[in-house]
Each structure stands twice: as structure tokens, then as C-alpha cells.
Amino acid sequence: MWHLPPSNLQKWHLCQSQMVLDNPWCRVRRDTVQLPNGTLIDDYFVNMRPEIVMVLALTPQQEIIFVRQYRHGVQEILLELPAGTFFPDQESPTAAIRRELEEETGYQITNLLNLGCIYDNPVKDQSRLHLFLALDVTPTGKKAWDITEEIEMVLMPIAVVREQIFSGKIRVAGSLAALLLGLEKLSSLHFPLH
Numbered sequence: 001m002w003h004l005p006p007s008n009l010q011k012w013h014l015c016q017s018q019m020v021l022d023n024p025w026c027r028v029r030r031d032t033v034q035l036p037n038g039t040l041i042d043d044y045f046v047n048m049r050p051e052i053v054m055v056l057a058l059t060p061q062q063e064i065i066f067v068r069q070y071r072h073g074v075q076e077i078l079l080e081l082p083a084g085t086f087f088p089d090q091e092s093p094t095a096a097i098r099r100e101l102e103e104e105t106g107y108q109i110t111n112l113l114n115l116g117c118i119y120d121n122p123v124k125d126q127s128r129l130h131l132f133l134a135l136d137v138t139p140t141g142k143k144a145w146d147i148t149e150e151i152e153m154v155l156m157p158i159a160v161v162r163e164q165i166f167s168g169k170i171r172v173a174g175s176l177a178a179l180l181l182g183l184e185k186l187s188s189l190h191f192p193l194h
Contacts, residue, residue, distance in 0.1 A: 009036075010036040011036075012033040012034065012035055012036070013033060013034040014031055014032075014033055015031075015032040015033060015034055015040070016031070016032040017029050017030070017031050017032075018030045018031075020045075024050075025049070025050070025085075026047070026049065027047070027048035027049070028045055028046070028047055028048070029045070029046045029048055030043060030044070030045055030046075031044045031045075031046060032044070045124060046124060046125070046126060047121075047124055047125040047126065047127070048126050048127075049085070049120075049125060049126070049127040050085040050086060050087055050127070051085065051086055051087070051088050051093070051096075051127060051128050051129075051130065052083055052084070052085055052086075052120060052127060052128070052129045052130065052174070053083060053084060053085075053086060053093050053096045053097040053100055053129075053130045053132065054081050054082070054083035054097075054129060054130070054131055054132070054174050054175065054178050055081060055082055055083070055097050055100075055101055055109070055112075055131075055132040055133070055134050055178070056081055056115075056131075056132070056133050056134070056178050056179060056182035056183075057081075057082060057101055057105070057107060057109070057134040057137045058133070058134065058135050058136070058137065058158065058186075059107075059136070059137055059138075059155065060136050060138075061155075062157065062158045062159075062192075063155040063156060063157055063158065064081075064155070064156050064157075064158055064161055064179075065081075065082060065101075065105050065107060065137065065153060065154075065155060066079050066080065066081060066082075066153070066154040066155075066156055066170075066175075067079075067080060067081070067082050067104055067105065067151045067152070067153055067154070068080075068151070068152040068153075068154055069149065069150060069151045069152070070150065078171065078172055079154065079164075079169060079170055079171075079172075079175075080170070080172040080174070080175040081172075081174070081175040081178050081179070082100060082101050082104045082105055083100065083129075083174065083175075084096065084097075084099075084100035084103070084104070086100075093117075093130040093132075094112060094114075094132075096130075097109070097112070097130070097132050097134075098112070101134065101137070102140060102142055102143075103143060104143065104149070104151055104153075105143065105151075105153050106139055106140055106141045106142055106143045106153075107137040107138065107139050107140065108137065108138055108139075108140045109134040109137055110134075110135075110136055110137070110138065111134065111135040111136055112132055112133070112134050113132065113133040113134075113135070113185060114130075114131075114132060115131035115132055115133055115178060115181040115182055115185060116130075116131055116181060117129065117130050117131070118131065118174075118177055120173075120174065129174050129177070131174075131177065131178045131181055131182075132178075133178075133181075133182045133185050133186070158186075158193055159193065161179060161183070162183075165179065
């Protein structure tokens with residue numbers, strides 16, 4: 001088995017931090033850091049956003065639930081897996097994903113598997129993305145969208161997902177990571193993917 005070789009890299013030294021924007025949905029910190037070579041940087045900005053949960057939700061008919069919605073940051077309508085933000089001091093990731101899936105799609109989770117936790121954008125962002133696989137989700141009809149949400153739900157047969165990824169129809173990084181990990185997990189469970 002291959003092993004990752006040890007690293008000789010050193011962490012940066014945090015000299016000072018100052019909160020420059022403090023909003024529940026967008027907190028920005030300005031750090032003064034010293035690099036290992038001694039260079040001092042006094043304006044390194046770090047976003048401190050809420051945590052994110054995302055789920056590859058699979059229906060008993062072997063369809064993956066996607067949501068299509070407008071994303072103002074890139075000003076495009078995108079296809080992605082159901083996801084949402086949460087505050088870890090108020091809610092667990094599993095409770096958050098159960099809530100988010102039902103709010104966005106009207107489906108509930110019965111069988112939930114943890115796919116892991118990844119960093120969203122570790123260069124300038126502290127946010128982590130908690131990924132899940134939900135099997136045999138069932139409709140409840142209880143949607144509850146936020147004021148900024150207008151969502152179209154898309155049920156995509158699992159057999160065409162890879163084609164949609166490689167044709168560029170699915171372009172959101174978190175969704176691609178969850179699909180990669182989720183499809184691999186399904187394969188290890190001997191789940192038919194075609």
C-alpha cells in the first residue's frame with residue numbers, strides 16, 4: 001500500500017487578527033501573518049462562513065435528486081445536489097441535512113451514510129462541507145424555501161449521472177465531490193449504477 005510521504009512544510013504564524021465584517025452570513029477576518037521565510041503580510045483576509053451540508057439523495061427508483069436554482073455569485077442557473085448552511089453549535093450535520101433535504105425538495109431521509117467532510121475553499125475560507133449519501137428517500141411534500149430560494153427539483157436516473165458530469169451539465173465543486181464519493185460508496189455496496 002502506498003503511503004503519503006511526510007511533509008516538510010511549516011504553518012504560517014498568526015500575529016494578529018481583526019474582524020472587519022461581522023454578519024451571521026458573512027464574517028471576514030483580517031489577519032497579519034508571518035510566512036516561514038520571515039515575510040510579514042498584514043492584509044490576509046479570511047471568510048468565516050457557516051458550515052455546509054450536502055447530500056446525494058437516491059430514490060427507490062434509482063434516481064438522484066438534484067436542485068436547479070439561480071446562483072447570484074456567478075449569475076447562472078446551476079444544477080447541484082441539495083445543500084444548505086448550518087451552525088455547528090446549534091445543530092449537528094446529520095440533523096441539518098435531514099432538515100435541508102426536506103425544506104428544498106420535500107423528501108425525507110431514512111437511511112443516511114456519512115461520506116466525509118471536505119474544505120470548500122481553504123485558501124481564503126474556513127467553511128467545511130459535510131457530505132452524505134441518503135438511500136431510499138421518500139416524499140413528504142413538506143417544502144419550506146427561504147426568501148432567496150426558487151428551486152426546480154430534477155430527478156436524474158443514476159445511469160446518466162456520469163454522462164451529465166463529463167458533458168459539463170453538473171459544474172458545482174461540492175456536488176462533484178459528493179457524487180464522486182457517493183457513487184464510489186454505492187459501488188462498494190454492490191449497488192447497480194446502470
